[in-house]
Amino acid sequence: MISLHPKQVRTRLTFWYVLVLAGVLCIFVAGASIVLVWQMRSQIDRQVVQDLETVEGLFYFSGDGILHFNDDYHNHPESKAVQERLLEVLSPDGEILFKNDLLGSRTIGGAPFQGEGVAGYSQRSERMADGTRVILASRVHTMQDRPVLLRVAFSEEPIWTRLKQMLVIFFFAMPLALAAAAYGGYKMAGRVLDPISVMTERARQITSERLAERLPVENGDDELGRLAEVFNGMLARIEISFDQLRRFTSDASHELRTPLAAIRSVGEVGLQKKATEEEYRDMIGSMLEEVNRLTSLVESLLTLSRADAGQLKLQVSVFPVMELMRDAVNLLEVLIEEKKLTFTLTGDDALLVRGDRLFLRQAVINVIHNAVKFTPAGGAIAISVSRDGDSKAVLSVTDSGPGIPAEHSTMVFDRFYRADPARSGENKGSGLGLSIARWAVQANGGGIGFSNPPGGGCTFWIRLPLALEAPAH
């Protein structure tokens, strides 16, 4: 039993294909039948009239008033027109004067109706008493001053016989044609859908462990080729984010494990031997320090993951960049003073930027804090704000620290990157500051980067979109 909704596209395609073809064939057969019937009928019509014309001249009355038919006239008595003709002659009052042999005891049209055959041919289709449908033509003919009504008829039988023959041929030929079409269609659909099966099979094998696999592209120009290319593009993106996620997860678990290990060992060692209250306080304090580290790490991770998920909503406003810089510098001033750094902040107070002020403030704070951290005591930090082209403001923070080694340049903004891994313990940084800064700047339509100027040190820059109109109040 063929279901109307087979599972395979291939079967479904073939099914519909055959169904449509069958429909088309049926319409064709119906049309052909109509044309056939119409054509044969008009042929018989002509034949009837023509024959009536011929027959008219062949009747004569003999002296005793009996109507005779001159049969010898025909050169070809075997012609169908002669053999199948039904012929009848009536007097105006309906008396039958002549019938041919084929007609026998039947009559063609019964009593003549009023005006039959008077003005031209009276042509019609009629059913005889025995059920035979005929096409007949009648005409009044004046023969030796006596009017007679001549009727010639031909059976419609040949039309229906021919039609039946045609239908029988179709009846047997159509399943054959449909079977051929189904076979061809199935093969064709199979050929077209083959790449999909291959893609399906290949896609099934692609798992998170084997994201490097790609779907085969047979022809990049057709629809399936494009589909495969789109899939491959998607796979490439997934692979990249999977890699990032994997690295991030392993880094994060490492970062979390470090304080956990510290808490555990401090606790275990503390319980091993009796200690003074002072020592116990110290141990608990040390454990709490690690807990704080864990807490702030988890919070930073949460912020970043919310940022990644697009859950952090930006509160965009327009404000002067210098205000933002002064605000950040104001907070960090004590750290700069403490290290006795030479510090300058220069820039154009008129420059307005558009963005989320809180996030951008955090980004600027993290970048400046980074510079302060890596500049040795007595060094210098210079911050400048300037216009970059028509649409950007560029903030640069230059320090006189050791600079960033070229081989680290791609990792600086990565999560958990630290310039000096050995220092991570005492230096409390989470390794997330610059990565958070990068997120904040990029989310606000800006860019962030750094360069090592020739004179030594390091310059971090942040590019932000300028707001061209005045801030709305």
Place this chain on the structure above:
Amino acid sequence: MNILIVEDEDKVANAVRRGLEPEGYSVAVARTGEEGFFLVSNQNYDLLILDVMLPGRDGVEILTAVRKRDLTVPVLFLTSKDAVEDRVRGLDAGADDYLVKPFAFSELLARVRALTRRSHRTESVSSLKLADLEMDVTGHFVRRQDRELVLTAREFDLLEYLLRHQGRIVSREMLARDVWKENERHTPLDNVIDVHIARLRRKVDEPFQLKLLHTIRGVGFVLRADPS
């Protein structure tokens, strides 16, 4: 003062109770929302500490039911950082304050103090004193042993805050929020706080025999005359 803690995590509930009892509060603990609701409807409490994540009915549902009964007991609810929605729902449902887990105990203590005090308002003190340290808040003037201490504006705010919380531990979170008015604690800010504390100590303690400003390792800072 009677406090009811509705918290399903035994360790947290017991730690909070053990921390609050020495401060003079009598503390009851409910493990489920239903139990908490039953207790709060039948007994008089001065404060309800409500965890949002509870088995069965969650904290916000309990809070809504409590407020529906016209119970005006102050409510402090505990939530986790990743659920911003909870915070909004809790405050909408009629909570007076919230605290994000994991919280510093000193922070909880400060909130509890503020909430239980709310009914009988504290008068704003214009003069603060600890041992030989005196601060005139309105006159912006600090003196120790008849010697004037010259403080920056930030150092003054910091010392005022410590003086107002004298004898109690103040965490970095509290300083970040209340003195620096930062909505989030972050590494640069921690460093800034540490530097300010160091500078304040230099001015307030260094020249004197009796040390007042103490660092409690891993917890925060405390201003007190008693060295322990």
